[in-house]
Amino acid sequence: MKSTTGLAMHGITHHFGALRVVDDVSLTISPGELVCLLGPSGCGKTTTLRIAAGLEAPDSGTVTLNGAVVSGGGVHLPPERRHVGFLFQDYALFPHLRVLGNVEFGVESLPAAERRARAMEMLEQVGMADYAKAWPHQLSGGQQQRVALARALAPNPALMLLDEPFSGLDKRLRDLVRDETLQVLKRNKVATLMVTHDPEEAMFMADRVAVMRQGRVVQFDRPEVLYNAPADPFVAAFFGEVNQWPAEARDGKVDTVLGIFTSPQDGDIEVLARPEALRLDQNGPICAQVLAARPLGPVSLLHLRLDGQDMRARLACRTLPQPGETVRLSVDPTQIFLYPRT
């Protein structure tokens, strides 16, 4: 997809010494769209974000912002000339400026009255107008993060860059601030690139997710596509523990302890089954022995043995099956994935 507004990164490659950290990464973000870079530690997420910011110059490839080349072909604009806003884990508010002063700082080129009006408008949007006169140290982590968001958005940036912005907050607050941040970003229709290693956060925040491994984007799609049609076992396993075992496909079919499935190709196959693929079902075709059962709240985690093969299942069940019990199960085939074994 070619985009003339928002961000476009094309063929971005970057090395640190001999190590290729970003490997032919291409992605686009339209205004109002939020794209997450998701992947394990060290896969190149932050470096990709820093290249989009202008904090790092790529070895090759181009970065375009609202149609203008900002990196590539001999051009490299520094961050302050890219019109980008940052939101990082440490809120980085200026301790010697009050909340209002912090937000005004982002729009210091405006005349005083306009500057104040814009800063107050942004504080209003993030629900922090009542704290305009407070000092940063008087605010909670969540409140500081809201002010940092207001400051970053006040100049109306072409691109917002978020690097693990919620990881410093405890879980309950994180969910709340995440939700509010998403609403404010959407309301302001800004193109946003966010780095996270948390698949749940990526699923919640992103319109599209770029899953990275060893510098490469292995899949770039909507969250539901990544979950329901993962490109490979790495992507499938990134969204949570999976049951995985080898099998052989013949005549387009593979026969497993969970049933017979259609295989895209014959030969050595890797079968992946999400723990939520199994359902308790009195009339189900599968019989399993319960090895262990743990309640997790809305669902329970069961260790099962099926035909000599161990399997983990996440099941909604009113009464927890006991170890030694036999249960009957059916399978949701949409949560079973087959890949050629490499």
Ligand code: ATP
């Ligand atoms: P994390 O989730 O741990 O932050 P990441 O996916 O964001 O990881 P990067 O920070 O982009 O990964 O780092 C990718 C690789 O590049 C890592 O191996 C890292 O050690 C290396 N690296 C990052 N910055 C530099 C640097 N300035 N000099 C040398 N190597 C670097």
